[in-house]
Amino acid sequence: xxxxxxxxxxGLAVDLPEDRTTVITPVARPAAADEAAExxxxxxxxxxxxxxxxxVRRGQTVAISACDGTRPQPRHxxxxxVLAELDGIVDLADVVVLVATGTHRGNSPAELRAMFGDQVxxxxxxxxxxxxxxxxxxxxxxxxxDVPVWLxxxxxxxxxxxxxxxxxxxxxxxxxxxPKLVAPGLAALETVxxxxxxxxxxxxxxxxxxxxxxxxxxxxxxxxxxxxxxxALDVVLNREQxxxxxxxxxxxxxHAAATAAARAAAMRPVPAPFDVVITTNAGFPLDQNLYQSxxxxxxxxxxxxxxxxxxxxxxxxxxxxxHGSYREVLTSAPSPAALFxxxxxxxxxxPDQWQVQIQARIQRAARVVMHTSHxxxxxxxxxxxxxxxxxAATARGxxxxxxxxxxxxxxxxxxxxEAACSxxx
Numbered sequence: 001x002x003x004x005x006x007x008x009x010x011g012l013a014v015d016l017p018e019d020r021t022t023v024i025t026p027v028a029r030p031a032a033a034d035e036a037a038e039x040x041x042x043x044x045x046x047x048x049x050x051x052x053x054x055x056v057r058r059g060q061t062v063a064i065s066a067c068d069g070t071r072p073q074p075r076h077x078x079x080x081x082v083l084a085e086l087d088g089i090v091d092l093a094d095v096v097v098l099v100a101t102g103t104h105r106g107n108s109p110a111e112l113r114a115m116f117g118d119q120v121x122x123x124x125x126x127x128x129x130x131x132x133x134x135x136x137x138x139x140x141x142x143x144x145x146d147v148p149v150w151l152x153x154x155x156x157x158x159x160x161x162x163x164x165x166x167x168x169x170x171x172x173x174x175x176x177x178x179p180k181l182v183a184p185g186l187a188a189l190e191t192v193x194x195x196x197x198x199x200x201x202x203x204x205x206x207x208x209x210x211x212x213x214x215x216x217x218x219x220x221x222x223x224x225x226x227x228x229x230x231x232a233l234d235v236v237l238n239r240e241q242x243x244x245x246x247x248x249x250x251x252x253x254x255h256a257a258a259t260a261a262a263r264a265a266a267m268r269p270v271p272a273p274f275d276v277v278i279t280t281n282a283g284f285p286l287d288q289n290l291y292q293s294x295x296x297x298x299x300x301x302x303x304x305x306x307x308x309x310x311x312x313x314x315x316x317x318x319x320x321x322x323h324g325s326y327r328e329v330l331t332s333a334p335s336p337a338a339l340f341x342x343x344x345x346x347x348x349x350x351p352d353q354w355q356v357q358i359q360a361r362i363q364r365a366a367r368v369v370m371h372t373s374h375x376x377x378x379x380x381x382x383x384x385x386x387x388x389x390x391x392a393a394t395a396r397g398x399x400x401x402x403x404x405x406x407x408x409x410x411x412x413x414x415x416x417x418e419a420a421c422s423x424x425x
Contacts, residue, residue: 005391005406006239006283008315008373014278014392014404021402022274026411027265031242035074038246039081042233046249047257052085052231056160061094062086063158065181067165068101068128069111070285070292072241076117078164078233083124096154097126100165100185103192105323106130127154131189143226144219147195150188151227163224163232163251167258169266169412171298172201172358174211177234178255179224187223195219196354198343208302208412209267211259224251234258236265239407269416273305275400278391280313280408287314287408289321290375290383294359296408301362303413309367309398311391312408316372320379329356331382336363339384369394 001018004011032038044051056062064082067073079097086095097120099107106128113121120126129152130136138156140149155161167177184192200206200215211217232251235243236258244265247258281287281296293314300310320327333339340360343353362368369386377387388394395402405411 003404003406005278005313005404006280006287006408007313008287008317009284011283012313012391014395016278016392016395016402016404020400021404022270023404023406024268024270024411024413025406026239026268029238029244029265031238031240031244032246035077035243036081038243039078039233039235040084042246042248043081043085046231046254047247048253049231049250052082052162052248053089055230056086056089058089060090060159061157062090062096062160062162063155064095064097064162064164065100065155065186066097066116067181067185068099068104069107069115070104070288071166071176072237072282072285073164073166074235074237074241074243075115075164076120077243078235079116079120082162082164082233083120090160092124095124096158097124098152098155098186099126099128100181101129101131102184102187103131103189103324105321129186131187131192134188137188140223140227144222145215147191147219147223149183149191149223149227151183151191152186155182155186156227160230161228163229164234166235166237167255167262168237168410169208169262171208171295171409172206172216172354173220174207174209174214174217175255175259175262177258178232178251179217179220179229181232182224182227182229183220198346198353198357201354201357202344208299208414209263221252236261239410266410266412268411268413270303270403270413271416273303273415274308274403275305276309276311276395276398276402277304277405278311278313278395278402279405282408282410284315284317287316289318290314290316290370290372291321291324291326291355293370294355294362296405297362297368298358299405299409299412300403301366303403303415304366306365307367308400309369310362311369311371311388311394313371313391316374319374320383326355327383329353330359330384336360336384340364
């Protein structure tokens with residue numbers, strides 16, 4: 001049977017044995033007939049609270065938070081929709097769009113223009129957040145479970161703060177979007193390191209689809225609530241990265257409605273673990289590097305049997321990447337088990353440690369084989385990973401049942417039996 005995997009910008013087809021292969025995808029959802037109209041509806045008829053225009057007064061300054069280039073947010077539609085609602089109230093010179101990079105690299109001018117479109121780039125300031133630039137940050141106090149909170153100064157000082165994002169299951173924060181557009185998106189490195197420390201990431205509730213009781217998301221939510229968001233706008237996307245539905249309004253209520261919609265489409269029960277799980281990182285822009293591709297591995301890890309094999313197809317055109325300390329931390333120990341133990345013993349979190357911690361945990365339990373176009377065999381071996389040039393041949397050569405997640409972390413499979421046990425515990 002032919003299965004089309006989301007890979008880079010063009011996709012990748014593999015031929016697998018039909019008699020032992022199960023393909024799991026999100027619930028198919030058509031895009032909104034008029035995506036711009038759907039965004040206007042969410043802005044004018046929010047889930048909770050008044051419309052955006054009623055929350056803004058003349059003369060106020062506005063900061064809008066948006067996802068960085070590693071996320072498929074339809075910024076070129078969402079930001080113009082917000083600006084249109086502010087028309088006649090706010091001077092565009094008083095508006096700044098902040099790219100919520102978290103600890104990622106800033107996007108280049110060319111990338112920003114591709115992400116936001118000429119209309120936005122030529123009408124308002126668009127600024128990359130820099131978690132390491134102390135001069136661009138403002139102290140906001142300690143919130144959540146004693147998290148030291150520094151946020152982007154332009155965000156903190158704005159009269160009106162608007163988050164824009166998209167919602168999908170997240171491998172340790174539960175779901176993306178919503179409060180994540182404040183922290184870690186616009187937070188200082190120190191704040192992010194605390195939110196992503198070994199204890200929080202290692203908590204079993206820090207996982208796909210869990211928000212309440214998730215120590216990471218609990219603190220993320222607490223920071224956004226304590227520091228203030230004027231209006232929040234999120235969307236849910238389909239496989240083609242088109243808008244299915246938009247949600248606006250008060251942050252907490254809006255995000256709850258958006259996560260319910262994302263959960264219904266993405267979370268898929270399976271009766272038993274698989275021997276082999278083939279996954280992706282949902283194609284470009286999500287599979288730009290190995291760091292991001294841990295999400296695809298994590299989705300597969302939910303349903304691979306102990307000692308089974310995960311095959312992850314991710315283009316990795318941006319390498320490990322070269323910026324940050326992910327590669328250094330990942331290759332600093334002789335094995336995944338040693339790496340996991342070393343991280344667990346650390347008193348202080350270092351940048352990119354959280355991604356490595358999750359990856360090491362996965363690699364302790366299963367063999368992980370990569371298929372990439374921009375990382376060599378030796379580079380992957382240093383990261384305790386194997387490489388295959390032929391996904392289908394590798395899968396066919398392994399015994400047992402095969403599961404395929406063509407869209408990677410856009411689909412989160414889970415063991416129905418374990419979910420039932422948790423519900424009755």
